[in-house]
Amino acid sequence: MAVHRVNIEEFEEDDYHIIAIHTSLEDYRLAYFLNRDLNICLGKSKHDISSEVKEGETSFIRFTYEDQEKIIKWDLIQNKNVVIGSVNIKSQDLFSDSKNSFSSLAYLLPEFKKVDYFLKIGNAEKEINTLEIVSKINTIDGINMVYSIAIDKIKSKNNLIF
Template sequence: MKLMLDTKDLTDGFFEETKLLGIMAPLKDYQFCWQLNKLLGIDFRINNELEIQLKKKNRSYFFSIYEYPEPSTCLKHYLYKNQNDGEYLLPEFKHLDFLWLLKDDYVSDEALQHLVQSIKSINGVQLVLELTNEKIKNKEHLVF
C-alpha cells in the first residue's frame, strides 16, 4: 500500500496572507540583494536552512532563499532565486530571475505598488509583476 501525502492543505496554508512578485533582473543574487538592501534600507540575508532542493533527472538542484523579517511587524520577506543550472523553481515563469514572497502579515495594495516601483528603479531590473495564486502551477515548490 502506497500512501500519498496531500500537500494541498499545507500549500494553501503556506500561501494565506501572502503576496508574490516576479522579477526579471539578470543579476547575481547577492548583487541584487545588496542593491535592494541599499535602496530600501532593508537587510536581506541568505538563509541556508530554507534552501529548496528539487530533484529532477536524477540530479539535485538547490535554490537559495534570502530572508528579511520586518522589525516590529509579523511581515517576512523571502527572495527566491528562480533558476539553477538550467532548472527552474517555477518552470511556468522561466523568464523570471527572482520571486519575492511577502508573508505572515497584511500588505496593502499601495504598499505593494510602492515596493514594485522601488524595485523597478534598480539598475538591471527589466520587469516586476505581481503573480496571483491562480497563475502559479508549481507553488508547492516555494514551500519551505
C-alpha cells in the same frame, strides 16, 4: 454533544505576495539593492531550497529577512539553477567506460521560466503596498522588468512552501 466540522479550505489562505524580477544582476547584488531601496535587511540563508528534477537534484539560493516589528517575512529566491549530471557509457570501443556529463536548467516555478528571481513577502496581508514595492524595485539599475504575480496564476504553489 454538538459536532463542529472544519473544512480544510478554512485554513488554506494565501497570505503572501509574489513579485517576479527579471535581471542580470548577481543574487548578492540584487539583495544589496533591495535592502537599500526597500529598507529591509536580506541575508543569505543557510538553508537553500532543495528540489528533485528528473535530471538530478538541485538547490535554489535564498536570502531571507524577518521583520520582527511588523511580523513580515521577506524571501528572495532564485528561480533558475543548473543541474549537472553524468551518464556512464559502456561500449567496446576506444571510449569504453567513459562518463559523459550534461547540464540542464531547473526552475523553482516552471510556469515562469523567464523570471530570474522571486520576492516572496509573507504575513503581509494589509501592511504591504505591492505597487509601491514594484515601483521602487523598478528604479534599480540592472532590473529589466518587475511585476506582481497573482497567487491563483501559480500552478506549482507547493514549491513555495519552505
